[in-house]
Amino acid sequence: MIWDKFPRDGIPWFATNPGEDIVLTTRVRIARNLAEHKFLTRCNKREKTGILTLVKENLVNSPLGELGSYHRMQDLSSDEKKFLVERHLISSDLSASREPSGVFLLEGDHALSIMINEEDHLRTGSIYPGYNLENSFNRLKSVDEILADYLSYAYSSRWGYLTACPTNCGTAMRASFLCHLPGIVTLNEFEKFREGLILRDLSVRGFYGEGTQVYGNIFQIYTNKSLGMTQNGLLDIAREGLEFITGFERQCRKKLREELFFQMENKVWRTVGIIKYAKALSSSDALKYLSTIWLGYSLKILMSNGKSYFPSDSFILVQPTHLQLMLEARLTSQERDVFRAQYIRRKLSSEEWYKVSMD
């Protein structure tokens, strides 16, 4: 089983940096395609298998081979695929694919994956907790450089790395942040916020990528240009973008604290009541309440003896497949909701919550 190697009750790369209360994760990814090969849009099954085998063999023979494991998508169970999607290690597109495709997972902290035959031949992504652009990029870069000795990529001096979709050519790189933005949402400032993102060459989408819904006020914000700048230039865009994002959200939270403190206190403590006594919680309810509790910590409405900061990996751990794996049992959806409610109580050490005294 793929998750045997994954720690059960916590995600190393997702653990929030103390003090970090907006950015959950930083992810950088690059797209690559093999030279002298058609893109997947024009490959038949046999050609796709050929690409998959070629990439896999070179990967396994490279120094990376010993550092992780390769899996054919068709060999993974649907639970395993869901698990990897919940961890943001593969896309939901890849998990749904019936075409020859695969994934390489770097072991250790399980924070780097190489998707093979997704939209491009290779999609390598590196994910880090909180705001961690440099580490995330440096790890990605070192993996990319190792692989470049084994595979030759489609590249032109005019368009850079050639990708199936022209929106990705150039560096073929993208930086994205999972951001918790309850202040912007509560104050109804999202449209204004989005206009600011557009000006900074950033786009926004749901928790699990394109076309997915927003849960728990968590948004994926990513750079949307890749041509006409170096990799460093792209990192600069991401850095400046993040300054804007955190600045905007902090401004909103300040306003919540200064002008709507009573309403926020009421909301947070009502949520505490639900978390403490709920018999069952659905996944979307859980994410909504987790967001409110986290905001409670940030607005200094709530405090816990047990933990000085909010365990933000709970946003991932309360997902259906993760809960199922923790219990190592198939659960009905009601059983899962009951377990989710219990798990959140334990995870947040809710019995230790107390009110921050107002000065």
Place this chain on the structure above:
Amino acid sequence: MAERGKKTQKMCEKCGKEFASITVVQVIGGKKKKFRVCESCAMKVGLEEQMRVADIKEKEKKRQIKQNESKMYDLVSKMSREESRERKMVCTTCGMSYFDFKRELKFGCPDCYEAFKTKIAPIIHKIHGAYKHVEHEEQLETSGAMLPELKTRLKIAIEDEDFEEAARLRDLIKESRNDLG
């Protein structure tokens, strides 16, 4: 008195049988003409006039429909000419046509970039706000020192038929010449 009256009373200019009692205006051969007519002829003239006007309107409508049809036809044939051009613009490596690309929005192979260059250069420019890959920082547009580079880019933009970019580069070249004095 009656006789005299009859004599002075003009006869209907249409039928000549009845006394004229009404003046009507009729358009004949595109020219307005006044007639003194009797009541029954006035009615006829009115009807004729009505029919003439209706007829003109009808004809005008038909003419417009025809015109629109031919306009539509022009558009459709222009579109299909464009479409057949786009179908004929084919990447020899993978067989994808530019028409296919427009539907799928993904290329078929790395060589498609070159095969559809004139078409996609302006599109890529719109997406990324840049027209060329930059591998090293030094390649970035800076000042007058970059004149030869700008000229190369202008040449590429013109080859690509990316005239928007060409205009921008032309201005940059002008500027950097001014900077140099």
